[in-house]
Amino acid sequence: QGSKLYTxxxxxxxxxxxxxxxxxxxxxxxxxxxxxxxxxxxxxxEAGAIVHVLDRLPPPAEGSDFARVAARATGELGTSITYHxxxxxxxxxxxEIVGGIADKEGRMDGLIAAAGxxxxxxxxxxxAEDSDKMLGVNVTGVFMTAQAVARQMIRLKQKGSLVLIGSxxxxxxxxxxxxxxYNASKAAVLQLGRNLAAEWGxxxxxxxxxxxxxxxxxxxxxxxxxxxxxxxxxxxxxxxKRLSYPNEYRGAAVFLLSDASSFMTGADLRIDxxxxxx
Ligand code: NDP
Numbered sequence: 001q002g003s004k005l006y007t008x009x010x011x012x013x014x015x016x017x018x019x020x021x022x023x024x025x026x027x028x029x030x031x032x033x034x035x036x037x038x039x040x041x042x043x044x045x046e047a048g049a050i051v052h053v054l055d056r057l058p059p060p061a062e063g064s065d066f067a068r069v070a071a072r073a074t075g076e077l078g079t080s081i082t083y084h085x086x087x088x089x090x091x092x093x094x095x096e097i098v099g100g101i102a103d104k105e106g107r108m109d110g111l112i113a114a115a116g117x118x119x120x121x122x123x124x125x126x127x128a129e130d131s132d133k134m135l136g137v138n139v140t141g142v143f144m145t146a147q148a149v150a151r152q153m154i155r156l157k158q159k160g161s162l163v164l165i166g167s168x169x170x171x172x173x174x175x176x177x178x179x180x181x182y183n184a185s186k187a188a189v190l191q192l193g194r195n196l197a198a199e200w201g202x203x204x205x206x207x208x209x210x211x212x213x214x215x216x217x218x219x220x221x222x223x224x225x226x227x228x229x230x231x232x233x234x235x236x237x238x239x240x241k242r243l244s245y246p247n248e249y250r251g252a253a254v255f256l257l258s259d260a261s262s263f264m265t266g267a268d269l270r271i272d273x274x275x276x277x278x
Contacts, residue, residue, distance in 0.1 A: 026110075027052070028110070029044070030111070031116060032059065043253055045079050053132075109160050113141075115145070116138045146164065166189040166193070173272075176229075186211075194200055215243065237275060238273035252271060256269065
């Protein structure tokens with residue numbers, strides 16, 4: 001009898017608590033062409049949002065993951081996801097595109113800034129160009145994307161929520177992972193988030209960061225090929241003893257962009273399986 005309590009499944013038609021709804025909210029997702037960004041974009045669509053993706057990948061082809069999500073959005077989910085080809089380091093184009101989205105939709109409600117790059121090079125071999133490139137995308141690109149979106153929220157006199165994707169690498173040194181500039185860039189994302197939250201709070205704009213642990217995506221696939229021992233070492237470095245998958249960051253994105261987190265700003269949501277040292 002009692003076990004029924006534990007085996008009962010929610011009804012297939014169950015809905016989210018209303019405060020998690022993103023119905024008709026206009027949300028920009030940078031780096032949403034694939035990986036974590038695209039997975040989070042799909043979750044936002046499921047919660048009712050209208051999504052605009054900014055990515056520098058070539059426009060998505062038929063049969064791509066993006067095309068599948070787009071077909072689901074306009075079909076089953078009754079909303080839309082639009083792809084905009086842009087490099088987030090190009091401030092002028094970024095402002096034009098985000099301004100155009102706000103004009104077309106008549107509102108601007110949120111951002112996930114997931115566009116980011118990784119490069120492994122021993123510190124002594126790092127060039128100034130490599131370091132500038134990393135910080136240019138992961139810090140300045142994130143900053144300028146947040147600025148472009150916040151500018152439209154303020155122009156439209158709207159409150160909103162910005163989510164910047166950092167990394168646990170912003171607060172821990174990853175032994176065996178050679179990416180000093182990446183870790184520095186992710187530490188900067190944390191502090192950027194807190195300061196933007198302080199500056200834009202008076203406009204009702206919330207800014208939070210998500211700091212993921214290791215995720216199985218195209219970004220990490222290359223790292224595993226080069227160093228197969230990481231396949232066991234990395235899972236061993238967290239309490240759950242495994243890597244994570246992009247879909248394990250869906251709920252956090254919906255939570256932080258929705259009214260469910262209405263009093264949360266300047267915070268970091270660390271999702272790393274309890275990453276710890278031996
Ligand atoms: P992916 O490389 O799979 O996706 C990132 C997307 O962002 C790609 O489409 C990429 O295009 C795009 N992008 C990169 N630079 C720019 C740019 N200048 N302008 C526009 N688009 C750009 O990465 P993930 O999904 O794995 O990572 C998403 C975010 O999560 C990143 O910020 C990453 O640092 C962070 N993260 C990832 C972890 C992981 O283990 N995977 C762990 C912790 C944090 P292109 O391929 O052309 O570069």
